[in-house]
Amino acid sequence: MSIRERLLIRRLRDRDERAFREVVDQHRQSVYNLTLRMLGDAAEAEDVAQEVFITVFKSIDGFRGDAKLSTWIYRIAANQCKNRIKYLARRKSKSRVEYDDDVGRHQSGGVVAAPANLRQPDTQLEGVQLEAMVSEAIASLDEDYRLVVVLRDIEELSYEDICQITGLPEGTVKSRLHRARMALRKKLRNV
Amino acid sequence: MATADEKDRRVHAWFEARFSALRDGELDGEEHAAVKSHLDECAACQTAWDDFDGALGALSSLNRTAAPPDLGATVEERIRKRSGGRFFGRRGLGDRIPFGWLAALAFLVLAVIYLLVRASGSGTLRVPDPQVAPPHLAPGAKEAMPKP
Numbered sequence: 001m002s003i004r005e006r007l008l009i010r011r012l013r014d015r016d017e018r019a020f021r022e023v024v025d026q027h028r029q030s031v032y033n034l035t036l037r038m039l040g041d042a043a044e045a046e047d048v049a050q051e052v053f054i055t056v057f058k059s060i061d062g063f064r065g066d067a068k069l070s071t072w073i074y075r076i077a078a079n080q081c082k083n084r085i086k087y088l089a090r091r092k093s094k095s096r097v098e099y100d101d102d103v104g105r106h107q108s109g110g111v112v113a114a115p116a117n118l119r120q121p122d123t124q125l126e127g128v129q130l131e132a133m134v135s136e137a138i139a140s141l142d143e144d145y146r147l148v149v150v151l152r153d154i155e156e157l158s159y160e161d162i163c164q165i166t167g168l169p170e171g172t173v174k175s176r177l178h179r180a181r182m183a184l185r186k187k188l189r190n191v
Numbered sequence: 192m193a194t195a196d197e198k199d200r201r202v203h204a205w206f207e208a209r210f211s212a213l214r215d216g217e218l219d220g221e222e223h224a225a226v227k228s229h230l231d232e233c234a235a236c237q238t239a240w241d242d243f244d245g246a247l248g249a250l251s252s253l254n255r256t257a258a259p260p261d262l263g264a265t266v267e268e269r270i271r272k273r274s275g276g277r278f279f280g281r282r283g284l285g286d287r288i289p290f291g292w293l294a295a296l297a298f299l300v301l302a303v304i305y306l307l308v309r310a311s312g313s314g315t316l317r318v319p320d321p322q323v324a325p326p327h328l329a330p331g332a333k334e335a336m337p338k339p
Contacts, residue, residue, distance in 0.1 A: 017267075024263035032258035046259055053266045054273075134249045153250040178211040181247060185239075188246040 005069055012060045024053055027070060030155060031077050037150040038081040039088075040139040048084050052077045067164050074157075074165045078147055085143050137187040145180035152177055202229075206236050210243045 011019035031052050036045035055076050063072055138146055151162045162173050209226050212218045218226060230237050259265075 020267070021263055024266060028258045028262050029255065032262065033255055036256055042256075046262065049258070049262060050266050050269060053262075054270055057270060130249060131253060134253055137246075138250075149250070153247055154253060156251075174211065178208070181211055181214075181243065182207070184250070185243045185246045188249055189242050 001065055001068060006065070009060065009063065009065065009069065012057065020057060023056065023069075023073075027073050028053075030070070031073060034074065034077050034150060034155065035081055037135075037138060037154055038078075038143070038146060039084060040135060044084060044088070048080050049077075052080050055080065068161075071161050071164045074151070074161070075167075078151075078165055081147075082143060134188065137184050140187065141180055141183060145176055145183065148173055148177045149180045149184065153181070203233070203236055203239070206230075206233070207239055207243075210240060213240075214244065214247060 008019055008022065012023065028049065032045060032049045035048045035052070036042065039045050039048065052073065056073055059076075063069075067075075138149065141149065147166065148162060151157045151165060152159075157165075159170055159173060162168075163170050166173060168176075206226055206229050209218060209222065213223065213226055230240055
């Protein structure tokens with residue numbers, strides 16, 4: 001861990017508001033991407049991302065510093081996502097928001113886009129459709145497989161980081177990843 | 192005895208099991224060359240590899256959806272609400288008081304007082320006032336004192 005990161009953690013422990021904002025600015029994109037890919041729903045993803053940062057600040061005194069801060073934050077995010085998936089499954093809330101609506105809203109800076117088939121050129125339409133299909137394929141994976149695929153193939157983290165985040169040995173991570181990729185291959189065969 | 196089809200399946204499965212490692216560049220030279228040469232010869236494995244590689248390509252081409260710009264502000268607001276505004280303020284009492292430092296300081300003060308008391312001839316910290324004359328005996332009192 002770098003000296004800069006140590007100082008940042010110290011400031012977080014001292015409840016320094018500027019340090020708090022620094023951490024959110026540094027990690028909000030990666031945390032939000034992970035939660036969005038894991039949950040497949042923008043509103044749930046935003047809510048869980050907020051909970052992740054609240055947990056980070058509440059638990060910072062317990063952070064031992066034996067991993068990078070980013071890895072620790074990813075670990076919290078992964079656990080929060082798993083908990084939310086279980087909670088949603090229990091509630092049997094299966095009403096997933098149309099993914100292309102989410103993409104349109106965020107790409108147009110918070111403004112809800114018009115239906116893709118009315119206004120968008122063919123190439124954009126294809127892109128949105130492809131993204132929706134890929135997102136659906138990811139969402140159909142078992143949550144443990146989904147997590148390793150998102151961390152490795154979307155967030156492009158190293159195996160070492162993934163092992164620290166998931167707490168799994170490298171062999172298990174690799175075999176899960178291979179199975180997940182093979183499952184995606186089947187689902188996306190005609191893309 | 193295994194049929195030719197079963198053998199083929201096993202061979203394909205052996206190569207498919209190495210797709211992830213091939214994609215991640217984790218095969219050693221010999222194995223990498225063997226897989227590559229098999230892909231050149233085997234149409235079924237080449238198709239499977241193309242599907243595999245295409246699916247992972249689609250994953251990595253996913254747009255990074257921008258995080259909501261007000262995420263930080265919303266988190267701050269939530270924290271303030273839940274902690275009643277105490278979270279970011281300096282804590283008045285509780286685990287933020289540096290008890291260790293206070294104890295060391297108290298010990299130091301006590302040690303200084305002890306040394307001062309030891310150093311003073313009177314056994315007290317009171318500084319003698321030069322304006323107050325030392326007590327002296329009344330005239331004739333010395334004579335009046337009983338002699339041993």
